[in-house]
């Protein structure tokens with residue numbers, strides 16, 4: 001699984017949960033964003049990039 005913003009590989013926790021979070025873009029598509037991108041971008045910024 002890769003971050004939809006930076007393309008970096010997203011690791012999974014031992015519970016098989018991705019370290020990152022799911023977001024929906026303006027078209028309602030589910031996208032995954034790594035924790036780094038969440039830190040460096042605002043929610044609004046992420047939405048325009050997804």
Ligand SMILES: [Zn+2]
Nearest residue numbers: 003006034037
């Ligand atoms: Zn990222």
